Amino acid sequence: MAFEPPPRLVRALAETTGGEDWLRGLPQALDRAVEALALSVERVQVPGGRSSLVVLVRRSDGSPAVLKLIPRRSRPAGERAALAHWHGLGAAQLLEGGADAQAGTGDGVLLLERLNPDVSVRTLPEAKALLEGAATLRRLWVEPPSGHVFETVEERTGRQADAMRAALVGPGDEAAALVDTALGLRAELLADPPERLLLHGTFRQSKVLGGERMPWLAVGPDPVVGECAFDLARLVRDRVEDLIAMPSGAATTRRRVKRLAESLEVDRERLRGWTVFRAVESGLRARRVGRPRDADWLLEFAAWL
Structure with missing residues (x-):
């Protein structure tokens, strides 16, 4: 073809x-x-x-x-x-x-x-999108199958941590302080995870599509086993470009962390920590592959938290 x-x-x-x-x-x-x-x-x-x-x-x-x-x-x-x-x-x-x-x-x-490829949760108003996205994500958090071979959060973020360190251009790199913060948070979070469930791994609003069997269904997982806060962290920064453009973007982001943590009964500080780590990791990856605008947005977003 x-x-x-x-x-x-x-x-x-x-x-x-x-x-x-x-x-x-x-x-x-x-x-x-x-x-x-x-x-x-x-x-x-x-x-x-x-x-x-x-x-x-x-x-x-x-x-x-x-x-x-x-x-x-x-x-x-x-x-x-x-x-x-x-x-x-x-x-x-x-x-x-x-x-x-x-x-x-x-x-x-x-x-x-x-599914309907033209209708995603991202097409909904922001408050409704967060609500439907979180409800869909909750259904995916289940015990992994016996003898599974899925990557763990510790393994995945370990690879990412190595890449983050390698991405710094020297002691004067303005992102160095954020990397130190992100890696410190990762170490603390991995020391005592509250659960080990099967996670979507790369969840965001655009990966929840309309269906006939159920109103909303997730697609495109990159599954990983670990704590729920790691999965939810990616949803916190959805529509980051809109948050950056808002005068109240930092305050809105902190309220979003609180709202999502409460709605899914996830520890707020653990959600904040994984949100920082994942935003810094994504920002440095965007910078490495030549997407400076995305990198600036993500690193600024991480600094708010």
Whole structure:
């Protein structure tokens, strides 16, 4: 099938090692998946995601579905395992055939329940979006399966901590103090985690789509096992560009931490700590790959907390 990958995916993969190679092989990978799963293609979803190709398809019985092709570096096996474990509770359903796709199409292929790709929680007013996003996230916090191989929060943030240190350009780097704060908070938080549950890992408003089976369902997890505050921390900074533009952005952010912590019964200080760590990590990563505006927003946001 001849197609142009969505520009957002192309830009994101250009920031990763091996991304361009994966893109070059994408047309052939799509053809193999479509043939192996007996699908007919409607269209490639645009703008789509930043770490996968999303294709609207129909199965052999005419029912709608989504075919998702994911680079190996984005851990598709973990996404498949998490979706299978959630079994449609709070997240898109992994369809029959999707779990077996590895045999005929490669481990980066998922066949999923079709949701409304144009309606996400992010399209709602902010207060309603936070409420619906938090309610969806709560459903995903379950005990991980026995013998799971999911990455832990400690492992993931350990890799990120090493990258954060390496990203500093020297003692005079203006971000150094924030990095020290973020790493100190990480050490404190990991010393005594309150729970070890299966988490979405990369949850935000745009990853909660409208559905027919349930009003809102999550997509695109990068699952990790750890405490709930780590997952909720990403939701705190949603629409960060709007917060930065507000004269009361700092106060609004602190109120958001309080509101989300109370609504999901998460310790407020633990939520604040993980929010700082994740914002600093994302800010330094944005700076490293040449997105200075995003980096400035995220580091300013972290400094408010």
